[in-house]
Amino acid sequence: MTTSPVDLSGRIAVVTGAAQGLGLAMARELARGGATVVLADVQAEKASESAEGLVREGLLARAVALDVTDSALVNDVLAAIVTENGRLDILVNNAGVGQKLDRISELPDQEWDRVLAATLTGSFYCGRAAAAIMERQESGAIVNISSINGQNPAALAGAYNVAKAGVITLTRTMSLELAAYGVRVNAVCPGPVYTDFNRSVMRQRSESLGIAEDEMIERVRSAVPLGRWGEPEDIARMVAWLASPAADWMTGEVIRVSGGLEGVSAAPPRRTSADDDEND
Numbered sequence: 001m002t003t004s005p006v007d008l009s010g011r012i013a014v015v016t017g018a019a020q021g022l023g024l025a026m027a028r029e030l031a032r033g034g035a036t037v038v039l040a041d042v043q044a045e046k047a048s049e050s051a052e053g054l055v056r057e058g059l060l061a062r063a064v065a066l067d068v069t070d071s072a073l074v075n076d077v078l079a080a081i082v083t084e085n086g087r088l089d090i091l092v093n094n095a096g097v098g099q100k101l102d103r104i105s106e107l108p109d110q111e112w113d114r115v116l117a118a119t120l121t122g123s124f125y126c127g128r129a130a131a132a133i134m135e136r137q138e139s140g141a142i143v144n145i146s147s148i149n150g151q152n153p154a155a156l157a158g159a160y161n162v163a164k165a166g167v168i169t170l171t172r173t174m175s176l177e178l179a180a181y182g183v184r185v186n187a188v189c190p191g192p193v194y195t196d197f198n199r200s201v202m203r204q205r206s207e208s209l210g211i212a213e214d215e216m217i218e219r220v221r222s223a224v225p226l227g228r229w230g231e232p233e234d235i236a237r238m239v240a241w242l243a244s245p246a247a248d249w250m251t252g253e254v255i256r257v258s259g260g261l262e263g264v265s266a267a268p269p270r271r272t273s274a275d276d277d278e279n280d
Helices: 021-032 044-056 071-085 109-137 158-181 196-209 213-223 232-243 274-279
Strands: 012-016 036-041 061-065 090-093 140-145 183-190 254-257
Touching: 012 021, 012 071, 012 109, 021 036, 021 044, 021 090, 021 196, 021 232, 036 044, 036 071, 044 061, 061 071, 071 109, 090 109, 090 232, 109 140, 109 158, 109 183, 140 158, 140 232, 158 183, 158 254, 183 232, 196 213, 232 254
Parallel strands: 012 036, 012 090, 036 061, 090 140, 140 183, 183 254
Antiparallel strands: none
16 A cells, blocks of 8 residues: 555545545545545445445445435534544535536526536535534634636636635635634545546537647647646545645635646637528
């Protein structure tokens, strides 16, 4: 088992959306630091398989089914974790969903509601439940996962941009309210990491710009000052560090981990309309 540069021995951690991708990498990195990690995900079977994989690596992990859009369930699951373990030391609010790319002028109500519910409201539900627990303990660390889109919005992702910007404001608000209790709240804004999530985004982006998917992927890579797409471990290491005693004097911070990339505007071209055709 490879060890981590941070010491999280004895910590109890919950990572939401941990069945795969970035969430699983974060769970693995926390566990490598010595934490007992609960992989919480609406994909219960996949989360169990992922937790079993971590256990086979010699790490302390288990899974729990959690839909972060269900307020009562969030409260019950976190309360059960505290009952079982006596405390909750770390929450990583990673759960969220991508958006079907569309212009604001055509974005359906249900798509807006779906993205905001899972990505922003879910972070609020989990953060609220953890805050109440950590206040009583007078200790704990919360790491919220935002995005470079939350700092520099991209075209065609209005709901996602707003949700991730909301996560940043939620982070800063919680950090102020919980500081008196010794509870720290920080946010990480990942840049482009080639997970299943971004594979879907690249397909949609290439279609919106009328270019090949491979060209879109290369455009993003070449825009990153450090010259490569990110790996899940790049984000996971920052999350583990923020959750560790090494970051004890940090709260309310928003850390971009993006290879130097500040954002991808990806503005689509003007659409051809009936009026345009008549004027030709």
